[in-house]
Amino acid sequence: MPDNLPIRKIIHVDMDAFYASVEQMDNPELKGKPIAVGGGGTRGVVSAASYEARKFGVRSALSGAQARRNCPDLIFVKPRFDRYHEISKQIRKIFHDYTDIVEPLSLDEAYLDVTENKKGNPSASLIAKEIRERIFNEVGLTASAGISINKFVAKVASDYNKPNGQKTVNPEEVIPFLESLDIRKFYGVGKVTAEKMYQLxxxxxxxxxxxxxxxxxxxxxxxxxxxxxxxxxIHTSEVKPQRTRKSLAAERTFHENLSSEIFMLEKLDHIAKEVSKRLIKSKVSGKTVTLKIKYSDFTLQTRSKTLPYFINDKDIILETAKNLLYQEKLNNSVRLLGISMSNLNTESKSKKINKPETKTVSVQLQFDF
Structure with a gap:
């Protein structure tokens, strides 16, 4: 390890099978059973799977039909995102009892910088253990955690003892830990990249x-x-408590493939309405409208247009999306349409936010993890 790297005490907390676990918690009849949150129909997709279902190869993004083939006893549950948001807020409140330097990645995971923390506890490992215990006692769910000197190693470590476990990688252990890992375990190395690395x-x-x-x-x-x-x-990215939203989107998968733009207009109207609603709720606007088209052969196409002004109005979003739809001929029948807004006005605001001060500590110093 090079000397004088920014050494921090970072915790990555990752909830265990979050959506599925919430459903099992709220409905005791589902406990211990293989469940999938999402659609079980011919066009449905799995959003999350319980650990009981994962044993059969059921995972997120798998088609509902394939999931049923993998696990005939699989129970499908409709997602309740309002409930997941409610639980997520409870968990984040616990995080903020220890530090305000919290960077949520999604509803079910976050980075915490506890180099200096509200409890005055020098041990990040003990803080992670206490947070996990509180989540279990106060919320009723289990969480896993990774603890190390930077976000990357903490993220990798959090997956090491899942579910309901944690792993600490001390400064002197970082290099041996990373050297021993299968390349597929590296966060940011996807399936395609891993295959390419194997070939090399x-x-x-x-x-x-x-x-x-x-x-x-x-x-x-x-x-x-x-x-x-x-x-x-070496990963110098700081935990960013004011994580700026860069885009906002909504999409719909259809029960039957659509073959004409005329049939898609009504669908786009509903999608544009949802995007506008989310923009207004988030108090943001955007300049770039992107139309997402997934064809029946699963190929994906996007078409974008950047406006000279910020918008969150449904009618303008819809009109722009329509123009993008008619921009060129469709390649095939369509199974999914989506609209996203990017180039948001939050990006200019984020430049004004002061970043938390970072301490540089030599790895030769005593550093209690």
Whole structure:
């Protein structure tokens, strides 16, 4: 490990099978049974699966039909996002009892910087343990946690002892920990990249560490530099308590494929209304409208237009989406349409937010994890 790196005490908390666990908690009859949150119909998709269902290969983004084939006894439950938001707020309230430097990644996971914390506790491991105990006692759900010197290692570590466990990677353990990992365990290395790395003889972190920066740049482009540094334990991204929303979207999957733009207009009207509602609720506006089209053969196409002014009005969003729809001929029948707004006015506001001060600590110092 290089000297004088920004050494922080970072906790990554990840709820265990969050949506499915909430459903099992609220309905005791579902406990211990394989359940999937999402649609079980021919066009449905799994949003989340309980650990009982995961044993059968049921996972998020799997089609409802395939999930049923994998697990004939699978129970489908409709998602209740209002309830998940409610539970998520309870969990975040617990986080803020320890630190205000909290960066939510989604409803069910977040980074916490506890280098200096409200409890004055020097041990990030004990803080993580206490947070997990409180979530279980006060909310009724289990959580897992990873604790280390930066966000990347903490994120990887949180998956190490799932469910309902935690792992601490101390400063002196970071390099051996990363070297021993299967490359598929590296956060940010997806299935396609992992396959490419295998073809290049890169199977573990140690194999990745043996490659030069020039080699990784040549084979992975801009991502090569990221891989070069993270395998050396270098990840300087701070926990950002004022995480800025960069886009907002809504989409619909249809029961039957649509083959004509005329049939899609009514669907776009509902989607634009939902996007506008979310923008207004979030008190933001955007300039760039993107139309997402997924065809019956699962190919994906996006069409975008940037306006000269910020909007959140449903009619303007719809009109722009219509123009994008008619912009060129459809390639096939359509199974999904979506509208997203980006280039939000929150991005300019985020520049005014002061970042928390970062302390630089040499790894030679005593650092209690």
């Amino acid at each position: 003889g890169i199977f573990t972190g140690k194999d990745l560490k043996s490659k030069t920066l020039e080699y990784l740049d040549a084979h992975f482009g801009k991502s090569g530099r990221f891989y070069y540094y993270i395998v050396r334990g």
